[in-house]
Amino acid sequence: MNGVVGLTISTGSVRGLGSSYSYEDLDKIAQYVLTCTKQRPKIAIICGSGLGGLAETLSEKECLAYKDIPNFPVSTVPGHAGRLVFGKIGDKSVMCMQGRFHMYEGYPAWKCAMPVRVMKLMGVNTLFVTNAAGGVNPDYHVGDLMLIKDHINMPGMASNNPLVGDNDERFGVRFPAMTEAYDKKLRKLAHEIANNLGFGDFLRDGVYTMLGGPSFETIAELRYLRLIGTDAIGMSTCPEVVTARHCGMRVFGMSLITNVCVMDYEDDRVPNHEEVLETGKMRAGDMELLIRRLVSEMEDE
Numbered sequence: 070m071n072g073v074v075g076l077t078i079s080t081g082s083v084r085g086l087g088s089s090y091s092y093e094d095l096d097k098i099a100q101y102v103l104t105c106t107k108q109r110p111k112i113a114i115i116c117g118s119g120l121g122g123l124a125e126t127l128s129e130k131e132c133l134a135y136k137d138i139p140n141f142p143v144s145t146v147p148g149h150a151g152r153l154v155f156g157k158i159g160d161k162s163v164m165c166m167q168g169r170f171h172m173y174e175g176y177p178a179w180k181c182a183m184p185v186r187v188m189k190l191m192g193v194n195t196l197f198v199t200n201a202a203g204g205v206n207p208d209y210h211v212g213d214l215m216l217i218k219d220h221i222n223m224p225g226m227a228s229n230n231p232l233v234g235d236n237d238e239r240f241g242v243r244f245p246a247m248t249e250a251y252d253k254k255l256r257k258l259a260h261e262i263a264n265n266l267g268f269g270d271f272l273r274d275g276v277y278t279m280l281g282g283p284s285f286e287t288i289a290e291l292r293y294l295r296l297i298g299t300d301a302i303g304m305s306t307c308p309e310v311v312t313a314r315h316c317g318m319r320v321f322g323m324s325l326i327t328n329v330c331v332m333d334y335e336d337d338r339v340p341n342h343e344e345v346l347e348t349g350k351m352r353a354g355d356m357e358l359l360i361r362r363l364v365s366e367m368e369d370e
């Protein structure tokens with residue numbers, strides 16, 4: 070397959086840390102992907118666990134399996150189809166990742182986020198990230214939609230930041246700010262649209278925390294996460310968002326609360342991935358509607 074684009078992965082970071090894909094390697098992947106679609110999207114959407122249905126709603130749909138893209142990772146998790154879907158929402162070209170990469174699959178943080186750099190090199194300037202998450206905030210209910218206003222990147226705090234390693238200034242600066250990781254204007258517009266759609270009762274605004282997974286949290290861990298300001302907990306998203314902000318992309322994030330996080334030793338409920346996927350089915354339609362409206366109504370960058 071490498072022969073398709075003549076891509077061999079180059080030396081990588083001098084100290085063996087961080088991405089082993091150079092700017093040129095990623096650009097070859099981006100140019101290859103562009104040969105597989107007539108769309109030239111400026112908007113990309115990463116679909117979380119069980120949330121890939123949004124990609125099915127695109128018009129003029131074209132699909133490209135990750136396994137058919139030279140040097141692209143592959144999805145290993147149920148609920149992540151493992152393909153790029155190109156098409157249109159209204160008159161806007163978009164691309165969806167129907168399935169993302171997680172650190173618990175064995176991918177380092179930079180590799181989880183590597184598709185974001187490919188998107189950037191394809192011309193994308195706005196990234197939508199969605200995920201399935203557990204509700205840590207006791208006021209949250211299963212089926213709530215949470216607009217992500219900020220995140221706590223736990224793996225990143227332990228040096229599993231996707232930007233670890235040599236910095237290529239063509240992507241961004243060595244020390245990027247993350248104070249406004251999630252675009253305020255898009256969040257405001259999403260609130261307005263959600264209220265018009267009658268979603269006010271189940272729309273939240275909160276802080277997403279990423280843990281590496283794949284085990285769900287202990288009760289003591291959940292109590293700690295709440296203390297530090299977590300509203301929703303998951304195992305993804307932060308590497309993608311940090312990488313997107315590093316290369317100057319505008320980011321909008323949304324979590325679907327798929328399960329309650331049990332924080333009481335007397336409570337026998339346990340989280341499981343099947344429940345996560347089931348909740349996705351229950352609320353996915355509303356999430357899709359909100360994102361489609363947002364894409365249609367937002368200003369181009």
Ligand SMILES: O=P(O)(O)O[C@H]1O[C@H](CO)[C@@H](O)[C@H]1O
Binds near residue numbers: 118341
């Ligand atoms: O974050 P996404 O990919 O939506 O998936 C979430 O759901 C899975 C656990 O059920 C984990 O992968 C967690 O991160």
Ligand SMILES: Nc1nc2[nH]cnc2c(=O)[nH]1
Binds near residue numbers: 204302303327329340
């Ligand atoms: N870590 C974590 N990830 C999730 N993804 C969906 N639900 C959960 C959860 O409760 N915890």
